[in-house]
C-alpha cells in the first residue's frame with residue numbers, strides 16, 4: 001500500500017504538486033492520470049524518494065522509501081528515460097542491478113524470460129527498439145519480486161502489440177496481489193487497464209474513484225439524429241420539449257431522452273430520419289471535461305480567466321502515440 005498525505009512540491013513560485021492525499025491499494029491496478037505537466041512524474045519521483053517534498057509525506061507500507069531495508073524487494077519502478085549503460089548487454093545490466101541489491105543471479109534469467117527478452121539477453125540495449133527498452137525497464141522493476149510496482153507512462157510510444165503486452169502484465173501483477181500504480185495521459189488506455197483512478201490536474205487531486213464509477217458519472221449519453229429536413233426535425237423535437245445541439249455531419253444531438261421516444265416524435269411529425277442512434281461520449285471526452293479547467297491554458301480562442309490568450313500550454317498530446325487524444329485536446 002502507498003499512502004500520500006498532503007504531498008506538495010514547489011519549484012520557486014511554481015507549484016508542481018499541491019497537497020495530494022490518496023492511497024494506492026494492493027490487488028488492483030491504480031491508474032494515475034493527468035494531462036501533460038499535471039505533476040505525475042514529480043509525484044512518482046517523490047514516492048520513490050528521488051525528489052524531496054516541499055510539504056507532506058509518502059508512506060510505503062507504513063515507511064518512507066529511504067527507511068526500506070531492501071528497496072528493490074519492496075518497490076519496483078519504471079520511470080521515464082531509464083538510464084541503461086550502453087556498453088552492457090541486457091543480461092549484464094540486470095546482473096549488476098541484482099548483484100548490488102543482493103538478488104540471486106538466477107532471478108535475472110527468470111525476469112528476462114518473463115518480459116520476453118530471453119532471446120536478446122546477450123545483446124546491447126542500444127540496439128533495442130522502444131518496446132524492447134520498455135521490457136528491459138519492466139524486467140529491472142520486477143527483479144526484486146517487489147509487492148509494489150510503479151510505472152510512469154509505460155506504454156508511451158509502444159506499438160499495439162507492446163501496449164497489449166504491458167496491459168496484460170499490469171493486470172497479471174495486480175491479480176497476484178501486488179500494488180500496481182501506473183501513470184498515463186491517455187484515458188482510453190487506462191479504461192482498459194485500471195480498476196481505480198487517481199486524476200490530477202495542475203498538481204491537484206481531481207478524482208479518486210473506481211473506474212466503473214468514473215465511467216458512470218462522467219460519460220454523457222445522447223442520441224444522434226440525422227434527417228434530410230433538419231429544421232423540421234428540430235422544431236418537432238422542440239415542440240415536444242427536447243433541446244437539440246448541432247452534432248457531427250449536420251446531425252442533431254439530444255441529451256436525456258430515449259432514442260425510441262425521439263423516433264416516435266419524428267414519425268408523428270412526418271419527418272424522415274436517416275439516422276437515430278444512441279451514443280456514449282468517449283471516456284477521453286469525460287477525462288478532458290474533468291481536467292479542462294486545470295489545463296493551464298489551451299490553444300483555443302477562449303482561455304480560462306487569467307490565462308494568456310491563444311497560448312499553447314501543457315496540452316494533451318505527446319504526439320505520435322496514435323490514439324487521437326492529443327490532436328483533440330491540443331487543438332481544442
Ligand SMILES: Nc1ncnc2c1ncn2[C@@H]1O[C@H](COP(=O)(O)OP(=O)(O)OP(=O)(O)O)[C@@H](O)[C@H]1O
Nearest residue numbers: 011014016034035036037038039040041042043185
Ligand atoms: N525540476 C523542475 N524545475 C521546475 N519545474 C519543474 C521541474 N520538474 C517539473 N517541473 C514542472 O512541474 C510541473 C509538473 O511536471 P511533471 O513532469 O511532474 O508533470 P507530468 O504530469 O509528469 O507531465 P508529463 O506527462 O508531461 O511528464 C510542470 O509544469 C513542470 O514544468
